[in-house]
Amino acid sequence: MSLQDLTHVDDPVPVPYSLLRVEPQLHESIPLAKVSHPSDVPREQPLHHFQLLDVAILRDVVLLSLVGVVCNTSHLSTLNPLVILIIMSAKPPPPKSCDTFVVLGDRTKGGHIVFGKNSDRPQDEVQEVVYQPTTTHTTGSKVKCTYIEIDQVEKTHAVILSKPSWMWGAEMGANDRGVCIGNEAVWTKLQGDDDSTERLLGMDLLRLGLERGNTAESAMDVITSLLEEHGQGGPCSDTVPGLLYHNSFLIADPTEAWVLETAGRHWAAENIKSGHRNISNALTIGTKMDRASEGVKEAAKEAGWWDGSSEFNFAEAFSADDNSGGRQECGERLLAKLSEGGNFGLLSMLSVLRDDKSGICMSDGFFVSTSSQVSVLSSDGCGRPSCHWFTGTPDPKRSVFKPFIFTDNVKISPHTQSPKIPDDKDPAKVVPRFAKKVNRTHLLYRRQQAAGGCNADTLRDLESKCVLETEAVLENFNMERLSEMDDLFKDCVDSELKFYK
Structure with missing residues (x-):
């Protein structure tokens, strides 16, 4: 033409x-x-x-x-x-997508920390919800992440993950210790051609933090130590060529939260003890650095990004994107408004993730909200378990959030898991990578996409009843009856599927 x-x-x-x-x-x-x-x-x-x-x-x-x-x-x-x-090389602009939120106990119902995330990814990417039990590993064994192998630890925690089906790592998830993590793509001045070298993806670091971290801070320690040892890098999409980025993380447990932002192998972290916090796709840690990588200030000064005399600002020094994004500001205003009276809860976070005017809910376009998570984190001794809600399907406005609680014999639904592809036939594992496409859709994804939102009201009623019933059970929970929650997520998936037939 x-x-x-x-x-x-x-x-x-x-x-x-x-x-x-x-x-x-x-x-x-x-x-x-x-x-x-x-x-x-x-x-x-x-x-x-x-x-x-x-x-x-x-x-x-x-x-x-x-x-x-x-x-x-x-x-x-x-x-x-x-x-x-x-x-001529047709590289896309940085995708301004993904939002992660946390509201601390001083602003929530019952004092429980509430975590939430929309995972915005390429619109044709399938996200699966998978469970990995507590596992003891052989001394000296390795774990194969998306691209590279690293040393395995002696024991890993049970985790529930919402993950792009082609990679090992996860966009968000939780472990049986009450730790939740969500990550964001960020663009920094330390990015370059070397980022295409296959190392650990930010999503790999997230999963490793959940598998190995007992608390939010210890999960952060896992991530930063592996980042410094192995670095981050490699293609971040199996369908969008050249999509490379650095990562930020919001890490929460039942008592506190941390924001961790990276630039290459450097990083800065901010501790959140009260109020609320959210991250999108820009570095946000300024002069309040509660922890940081060794030599981060010297690296900025040597590169000419800091004069060495003024107060050091991590975001100003390392950010390659001067647009912090209206979505982050909108998200901050939503959190402030909804938590003002100290009654922020599960339904409040659901409304944040479904807010399309702010762009937090991305229903269409090249990048969409492919899956979502909300977690209500309960501290030990409070008499109720933490509860994690996942969609496993695109667009939170027409998806159903389904509850998951860690139990000794929990059963995850097979209908939120993508088909297993042999390693020698998986384009994400065969070199050269991504030479072809394969069908990674799971049953819940296929049924939800085929329905096209035509029964959204009915499904929202189903979700509302599930929320009310689950909250009522948790308010008067007897931990001796925890095993009754074994099939909770599985049963909710089965109920949702019936409405798609």
Whole structure:
């Protein structure tokens, strides 16, 4: 298709993502693009907003295929095609997606910490909910993460994970000690070509923290020590070429929370004892660093990102993205409003994750909310177990949150688990990687997608009844009857599936 062809289209047309830009003197004449991609920008934005990496001057608009954009072409005929620059490597802008939240006990019902996350990933990626029991490992054994092997520890905790089905690591989850973790993609000045080297993914670090950490702080210690030893790197998607990023984490247990933000092998951490906190896709730790990696200030000073005399600000020194994102600010306002009276609870966090006006709930586009988690964390001795709610399906507005409680003989539903693919046939494990696509959909995903939201009201009623019944049981819980919760998650999945038939 040539530029001449485009100028004769009356209606907006789908154009594969090419990141158009023109010379600065022509910025005022740029047509607007209706944006449908993961970048956190307004729905209508001048085309010159986008950054370019590798460009070439062409006589016609070459349509490159990566991410769909709907482009208003009505004014393209006014432009000289010689000044239209097109990214030949077609790299997407950083996806502004994922939000993780925590509200501490001083602002919640019953003093229980409430954790929540929407995992926003490529729209065709399937996320599964899986359970791994407590396991004792042979001395000297290894654990194979997504790309590399590392030393295994003697014993790992039981974990419930919501994870992209193609990788070993997880986007979010909890362990049987009441620790929850969610991670976010961040972009830092230490990023470069070396990030494509296969190391530990941020999602691997998250799972390792849950498997090995007894508390939020000890899970953070696991993550930071492995980060310093092995580094982070490797493709972060099996369908989006070149998607590479560093990571931040929100880690919570029944008594406190930590925000951990990384830049390469450097990191900073902030302890949260009260109030609320949320993270999105930007570094947020400024001058309040409760812990940090050795040499982090010296590294910033040597690179010219800190003058050495002013108060050190981690985010200012290492952030490569000067846009902290409106979603994070909206999320902060939502948490403040809903927790103002000290009555924040499970339903409050569900409403935050389903808020689409802020962009926290991403129902459509190239990146969508592929799965969600809310956890209500109860301290030892309070008489009730922690309860973790997962969707296992895209779009929290039309998904059902289902409860999970750790028990000695808990049963996880097979219908939230993706089919097992032999290692020698799995494109995520065969080198060169991702040479083909395979079907990773699980039954709950397929049924929910086929329904298309047509029975959303009925399912919301089902969820509401489940929330009321579960909360009533937990309020007067007898720990001696914990085994009665063995099938809780499994039964809820089965009930949801019946409504899709």
